Amino acid sequence: xxxxxxxxxxxxxxxxxxxxxxxxxxxxxxxxxxxxxxxxxxxxxxxxxxxxxxxxxxxxxxxxxxxxxxxxxxxxxxxxxxxxxxxxxxxxxxxxxxxxxxxxxxxxxxxxxxxxxxxxxxxxxxxxxxxxxxxxxxxxxxxxxxxxxxxxxxxxxxxxxxxxxxxxxxxxxx
Amino acid sequence: xxxxxxxxxxxxxxxxxxxxxxxxxxxxxxxxxxxxxxxxxxxxxxxxxxxxxxxxxxxxxxxxxxxxxxxxxxxxxxxxxxxxxxxxxxxxxxxxxxxxxxxxxxxxxxxxxxxxxxxxxxxxxxxxxxxxxxxxxxxxxxxxxxxxxxxxxxxxxxxxxxxxxxxxxxxxxxxxxxxxxxxxxxxxxx
Ligand SMILES: Nc1nc2c(ncn2[C@@H]2O[C@H](COP(=O)(O)OP(=O)(O)OP(=O)(O)O)[C@@H](O)[C@H]2O)c(=O)[nH]1
Ligand SMILES: [Mg+2]
Numbered sequence: 001x002x003x004x005x006x007x008x009x010x011x012x013x014x015x016x017x018x019x020x021x022x023x024x025x026x027x028x029x030x031x032x033x034x035x036x037x038x039x040x041x042x043x044x045x046x047x048x049x050x051x052x053x054x055x056x057x058x059x060x061x062x063x064x065x066x067x068x069x070x071x072x073x074x075x076x077x078x079x080x081x082x083x084x085x086x087x088x089x090x091x092x093x094x095x096x097x098x099x100x101x102x103x104x105x106x107x108x109x110x111x112x113x114x115x116x117x118x119x120x121x122x123x124x125x126x127x128x129x130x131x132x133x134x135x136x137x138x139x140x141x142x143x144x145x146x147x148x149x150x151x152x153x154x155x156x157x158x159x160x161x162x163x164x165x166x167x168x169x170x171x172x173x174x
Numbered sequence: 175x176x177x178x179x180x181x182x183x184x185x186x187x188x189x190x191x192x193x194x195x196x197x198x199x200x201x202x203x204x205x206x207x208x209x210x211x212x213x214x215x216x217x218x219x220x221x222x223x224x225x226x227x228x229x230x231x232x233x234x235x236x237x238x239x240x241x242x243x244x245x246x247x248x249x250x251x252x253x254x255x256x257x258x259x260x261x262x263x264x265x266x267x268x269x270x271x272x273x274x275x276x277x278x279x280x281x282x283x284x285x286x287x288x289x290x291x292x293x294x295x296x297x298x299x300x301x302x303x304x305x306x307x308x309x310x311x312x313x314x315x316x317x318x319x320x321x322x323x324x325x326x327x328x329x330x331x332x333x334x335x336x337x338x339x340x341x342x343x344x345x346x347x348x349x350x351x352x353x354x355x356x357x358x359x360x361x362x363x364x
Contacts, residue, residue: 170247
């Protein structure tokens, strides 16, 4: 299995930034804005983002993840496939509605949530079911089996740079 | 299960009324949409519960826009409430993000502290964008940097998020910064 780099390591590799040595500069320049508050650099500040990589959040492992291992993020694109509805699903009109809004076009999880006025978390669960039933296609990067099981949904290493380059190229053409 | 299209996102954070929705609107190809996340106890991280009152069920609204950067590449912009009590929500939202823009209003600097604290600790690349309101005193980016104790390597820009070109400039600066922060490709990935 080639992809041993997981998303969690990309967090920790960047975490040195916040402790990086620019602390001595405080107050060297113009100082606080007139009458404004000053934000100090307190080392004892609780930073909720820290330790995220070591976190195990049960819901992140089960909810919002399709059976075949894709993580559904707010921006994840899906589109409907032409697969007849499971008769057992007639009781859930939301499933049909989701297929309808993403037939013939890709929609993100967030767009589905906004258009159908269904909370994000519920959309993730329903889309996950639809993907498992083969009624919805989940677009985006391949999941390498196992590579995502520790929560690393983020694009690792080289492909992350690739993605950033493409985003930059796109922005510069706007 | 892979597809022909890729999507990614940038998170826009900052205090109430700082211009998050205006920023999103200025570049989005669709009018900003609003989505709601219902946060219940069950969806809170195990180590986040101390930061959130017990047994909460909060509805948090986010607005977002979309930019098609290429036929197979879509960028979403998410404007998110910037208060500390929504931290638990950011954890979920920022997964997979290119980075974040922390919007600042110089008249209410303190409103940006929670977002700055969060992103400094998260490891997610971010830039600080000072939204210049007409009736606000003008400060240099460096003065704002000093007041907010923003480390040198993090870009601080002045902007007017009502202007599409200004917003694009901010987003571009963020992606350039994210590229600089991204470690070079690991050999085994090639
Ligand atoms: N003069 C000026 N007004 C602005 C600018 N950006 C936003 N505004 C105005 O400020 C108000 C608030 O902007 P919003 O974009 O709604 O701010 P927001 O951060 O989304 O606000 P909340 O979602 O309520 O937290 C609106 O009336 C905007 O028209 C700016 O750059 N200059
Ligand atoms: Mg808004």
